[in-house]
Amino acid sequence: DAPYETLLVETRGAVGLITLNRPKALNALNARLIEELALAFEAFEADDAVGAVVVTGSEKAFAAGADIKEMAEKTYAEAFLEDFGAGWRRITSCRKPSIAAVAGYALGGGCELAMMCDVIFAADTAKFGQPEITLAIIPGFGGTQRLTRAVGKAKAMDLILTGRMMDATEAERAGLVARVVAPERLVDEAVEAAAKIASFSRVAVLAAKEAVNVAQEASLAEGVRFERRAFQALFATDDQTEGMAAFVEKRKPAFKNR
Ligand code: CO8
Numbered sequence: 328d329a330p331y332e333t334l335l336v337e338t339r340g341a342v343g344l345i346t347l348n349r350p351k352a353l354n355a356l357n358a359r360l361i362e363e364l365a366l367a368f369e370a371f372e373a374d375d376a377v378g379a380v381v382v383t384g385s386e387k388a389f390a391a392g393a394d395i396k397e398m399a400e401k402t403y404a405e406a407f408l409e410d411f412g413a414g415w416r417r418i419t420s421c422r423k424p425s426i427a428a429v430a431g432y433a434l435g436g437g438c439e440l441a442m443m444c445d446v447i448f449a450a451d452t453a454k455f456g457q458p459e460i461t462l463a464i465i466p467g468f469g470g471t472q473r474l475t476r477a478v479g480k481a482k483a484m485d486l487i488l489t490g491r492m493m494d495a496t497e498a499e500r501a502g503l504v505a506r507v508v509a510p511e512r513l514v515d516e517a518v519e520a521a522a523k524i525a526s527f528s529r530v531a532v533l534a535a536k537e538a539v540n541v542a543q544e545a546s547l548a549e550g551v552r553f554e555r556r557a558f559q560a561l562f563a564t565d566d567q568t569e570g571m572a573a574f575v576e577k578r579k580p581a582f583k584n585r
Pocket residue numbers: 351352353355356391392393394395396411412413432434435436437458459462465466467468
C-alpha cells in the first residue's frame with residue numbers, strides 16, 4: 328500500500344474513505360497532498376471491491392485552499408510549464424461516484440475539491456468560499472466554472488468577486504450542497520449514502536453519473552439523446568434482468584456488475 332503522509336485512506340465495506348490530514352495547515356492542499364489524493368482516487372478506481380468514494384477533512388476544515396506558503400514564490404513561467412492545477416484531472420476522471428463530506432472551512436482549492444466530487448454533504452459548521460481575489464489571484468482548480476454551474480452567475484460573482492464565505496444553509500439553498508447534517512453525523516451519513524450507491528449495479532451507477540455530467544457540457548437535445556442511448560444500453564446487462572426479476576419476485580436483487 329502507498330504510504331500516505333497527508334491523507335488517511337481506508338475502506339468501510341464497499342466505500343473508499345479518504346480523510347485529508349494536514350491538521351496544522353487546515354488541510355491546505357500542497358503538491359504532496361494533491362499527488363497523494365490522485366493516487367488514492369486511482370487506487371479506489373482500480374479496486375473492484377470499492378463502489379464509491381467519500382472525501383472528508385477535519386471538524387475545523389475540509390481544506391482551507393491551495394497551500395499559500397508553497398505557491399507564494401511561484402513565477403508565471405513555473406506555473407505555466409508545470410501546468411499548475413492540471414493534476415486535478417486525475418481526480419475528476421474517476422468514474423466511480425464520490426461524495427465530499429464537508430465540515431468547517433472549504434475555501435479556494437478546498438471548495439473546488441468539494442465541487443470536483445459528485446455530491447457535497449455539509450455539516451452545519453461548513454463554510455464555503457473562493458477567497459482567491461484577496462490574494463490577487465483567481466480560482467484555478469475549476470471554481471469559476473463549477474461554482475457558476477452549481478449556484479448560478481449572481482451568487483458565483485458575489486462569492487468570487489468579494490471573497491466572502493457562505494454557510495451551509497445558504498450553500499444548500501443555492502444548490503451547491505445536497506444535504507446538511509449535524510457535524511457528528513457527517514461522515515457516517517456520507518459513508519451510508521456511498522454504501523447505498525455501491526450496492527447498486529455498478530454498470531448502472533457509472534452510466535447514471537456519466538449521463539448527469541453530460542448535462543454540464545451538452546445542449547438539452549444532445550444530453551437527452553445521450554441519456555436515451557445509455558438507458559437503452561442497460562437493457563443488455565444481466566443486472567437489468569436481475570433487478571427487474573427481483574422486483575417482480577419480491578426479493579432482493581443480487582447484482583453481478585455485468
Ligand atoms: N495555505 C497554507 N497555510 C494555511 C492555509 C493555506 N491556504 N490556510 C491556513 N493555513 C495555515 C495558517 O497559515 C496557520 O499556520 P501557522 O499556525 O503556521 O501560522 C494554520 O493553517 C491555521 O490557520 P489560521 O491561524 O489562519 O486559522 P484561523 O482559524 O485563524 O483562520 C482561515 C482560518 C480563515 C481559514 C484562515 O486560515 C485563512 O484565511 N486561510 C486561507 C484561506 C484562503 O485564502 N484560501 C485560498 C487559497 S488560494 C487557492 O486555494 C487557490 C486555488 C487555485 C489555485 C490555482 C492553481 C492553478
